[in-house]
Amino acid sequence: MARFVSIHSFRGGTGKSNLTANLAAAIALEGRRVGIVDTDIQSPGIHVLFGLDEDNMGSALNDYLWGRCTIEEAAHDVSAVLGEGPGAIFLVPSSIRAGEIARVLHEGYDAGTLTRGLESLSERLDLDVLLVDTHPGLNEETLLSIVLSDVLVILLRPDRQDYQGTAVTVDVARQLEVPDLVLVVNKVPSSLDHEALRARVESTYDAPVAGVFGLTEDMADLASAGIFCLIEPDHPYSREVRAVARRIQG
Numbered sequence: 001m002a003r004f005v006s007i008h009s010f011r012g013g014t015g016k017s018n019l020t021a022n023l024a025a026a027i028a029l030e031g032r033r034v035g036i037v038d039t040d041i042q043s044p045g046i047h048v049l050f051g052l053d054e055d056n057m058g059s060a061l062n063d064y065l066w067g068r069c070t071i072e073e074a075a076h077d078v079s080a081v082l083g084e085g086p087g088a089i090f091l092v093p094s095s096i097r098a099g100e101i102a103r104v105l106h107e108g109y110d111a112g113t114l115t116r117g118l119e120s121l122s123e124r125l126d127l128d129v130l131l132v133d134t135h136p137g138l139n140e141e142t143l144l145s146i147v148l149s150d151v152l153v154i155l156l157r158p159d160r161q162d163y164q165g166t167a168v169t170v171d172v173a174r175q176l177e178v179p180d181l182v183l184v185v186n187k188v189p190s191s192l193d194h195e196a197l198r199a200r201v202e203s204t205y206d207a208p209v210a211g212v213f214g215l216t217e218d219m220a221d222l223a224s225a226g227i228f229c230l231i232e233p234d235h236p237y238s239r240e241v242r243a244v245a246r247r248i249q250g
Contacts, residue, residue, distance in 0.1 A: 001122060001123070002035065002122035002127035002128055002129055002130040003128065003129045003130070003150050003151065003248075003249065003250070004118070004122075004130050004132065004148050004149050004150045004151070005023075005129060005130065005131050005132070005149065005150065005151045005152075005153060005248050006131075006132045006134055006145040006146060006148075006149040006151070006152050006153065007019060007020045007023070007131060007132065007133055007134065007153045007155065008134045008136075008142060008145070008146070008152060008153065008154055008155065008169065009136050009154065009155040009156060009162075009165075010136060010137060010138070010154075010156070010162065010165025010166055010168065010169050011136055011137070011161060011162055011165055012043070012136045014136075014155045014156060014157055014162070014186055014187070015155065015186045015187060015213075015219075016133060016134075016136070016155050017038075017040070017045055017046040017049065017133055018049065018219070018224070018228070019153075019155060019184065019186065019213075019241070019244075020036060020046060020131050020133040021036070021046055021049040021050065021227050022227055022228055022229045022237075022238075022241045023131060023241060023244060023245050023248070024036050024089050024129075024131055025081065025082065025089065025227045025229055025230050026229055026238075026241050026242050026245040027087070027128075027129050027245050027249065028079070028082055028085070028086070028087030028088060028089050029082060029085045029086065029087055030086075030087065030245075031086040031087050032087050032128040032129060033087065033088045033090075033125065033126060033127050033128050033129075034087065034088065034089050034090070034127065034128065034129050034130075034131065035075070035089075035090045035091075035092070035121055035122065035125060035127045035129070035130040035131065036089065036090070036091045036092065036130075036131045036132075036133060037061065037092045037117075037118060037121070037130065037131070037132050037133070038061065038091070038092065038093050038094045038133045039061070039094070039114070039132055039133065039134055039135060039141055039145060040094060040133055040134060040135040040136075041061065041062065041094045041095075041104045041109075041135065041141075042104065042135055043135070044093060044094035044095065044096055045096075045224075046091070046093065046133050047091065047093035047094075047096075048224050049224055049226065049227060050076075050078040050081055050089075050091055050227075051078075051081070051226075052076060052078070052091070052093060054096040054097075057076075057093060057095075057096075058076070059073050059074040060074055060092070060093050060094055060095040060100070061074055061092050061093065061094045061095070061117075062094060062095040062100045062103075062104070063095075064092075064113075064117055065109045065110070065113055065114065065117075066103075066109075070120070071092065071117035071118075071120050071121045071124075072120070072121060072124045072125065074092045074093075075090040075091065075092050075121060075125060076090065076091050076092070076093065077089075077090055078090070078091045081226070081227055081230060082230070083230070090121075090125055090127070092121065108140075111140055111141070111144045114141070114144060115144060115148065118130065118132070118148065129248075129249065132145050132148075132149070137165075138168070138169065138172060143172070143176070146172070146173055146176050146178055147176055149178055149179075150179055150180060151178075151179070151180040151181075151182065151248045151250075152173050152178045152180070152181045152182070153182055153183075153184055153210065153244075153248060154166055154169055154170065154173075154181070154182070154183050154184070155183075155184045155185075155186055156183065156184075156185055156186070156201075157185070157186055157187045157188075158185060158187075158188055158189070158192060158197060163204070166183070166205065167204075167205065170205050170207060180248075180250075181207050182207065182208050182209070182210040182244075182247060182248065183201055183202075183205060183207050183208065183209045183210065184209070184210055184211045184212075184213070184244060185197060185198070185201055185209060185211070185212045185213065186213045187213065187214075187215045188212055188213060188214050188215055189214075189215050190214060190215065194212045194214070195212075197212060198212050208247075210243070210244045210247040210248065211240045211241070211243055211244040211247075212240070213237055213240055214236065214237070216235075216236075216237055218232065218235060218237070219237060229241045229242070
């Protein structure tokens with residue numbers, strides 16, 4: 001059975017999808033089989049990082065949730081991004097089509113169907129790690145992901161609104177008895193001391209900080225045109241990604 005890891009943030013714009021994609025690549029390069037499910041159905045986007053064309057993407061998570069295909073049929077083998085590297089990555093994207101997004105917002109979907117899909121995907125594709133890119137905030141989908149998780153990664157920025165929202169999320173995760181909860185601080189200005197910030201965040205939430213990422217123009221310049229740690233493997237961001245990848249694999 002795969003190790004289930006949910007990547008979550010209370011607010012949008014934290015860099016959650018970029019982190020998820022980079023973690024997937026770092027873990028796959030260790031020779032592991034990695035799955036990604038984009039459950040941010042209201043505002044999907046991680047498929048862009050893997051070069052999937054929205055208009056010709058084929059089956060998506062939405063198709064599985066509405067009974068139009070199996071979860072495995074919605075999984076795209078995107079291992080080509082690894083080049084000659086070992087391992088494999090399978091991505092289940094969410095549809096970018098307006099009608100599909102509107103249907104989810106209007107009708108919702110059966111949480112049990114998603115649960116069964118994640119378990120089936122793990123088994124059928126023989127995954128070592130399954131990363132779930134969640135929708136920001138707290139809703140039924142988020143709570144479901146948290147309950148299923150072996151590891152919950154909460155991403156936040158050094159921002160007062162993020163701090164408050166993270167406190168709520170940490171409290172909910174503890175009530176749901178998540179086995180392993182870690183924090184990641186992203187987009188940290190160069191004026192802040194990373195180690196001092198790490199210590200402060202760990203003290204505030206009484207939870208370990210798996211990584212602290214600086215605010216970097218190099219990442220912004222890439223503009224989601226690829227997986228940063230594959231393009232710049234020696235960059236400080238990439239080294240920190242590998243550190244977080246090691247932590248969440250136990």
